[in-house]
Amino acid sequence: xxxxxxxxAPVVRCPSCQKSLVYSTDNPSRPFCSERCRGVDLGAWASExxxxxxxxxxxxxxxxxxxxxx
Numbered sequence: 001x002x003x004x005x006x007x008x009a010p011v012v013r014c015p016s017c018q019k020s021l022v023y024s025t026d027n028p029s030r031p032f033c034s035e036r037c038r039g040v041d042l043g044a045w046a047s048e049x050x051x052x053x054x055x056x057x058x059x060x061x062x063x064x065x066x067x068x069x070x
Contacts, residue, residue, distance in 0.1 A: 016040045
């Protein structure tokens, strides 16, 4: 069950610093608590500290992208 504020809005944790905050349109940095935490997260993606798992490329992948012979 999601925690709610007195106004009924959900209370969430900032993905960067884990501070509890009300998830509201009044916060332009949501789901982060601040612009600073939003920037820290963006920097982590840019420096490749976060990665999305993907299958390794296959040898025949180049053949699919190659244009047909003229």
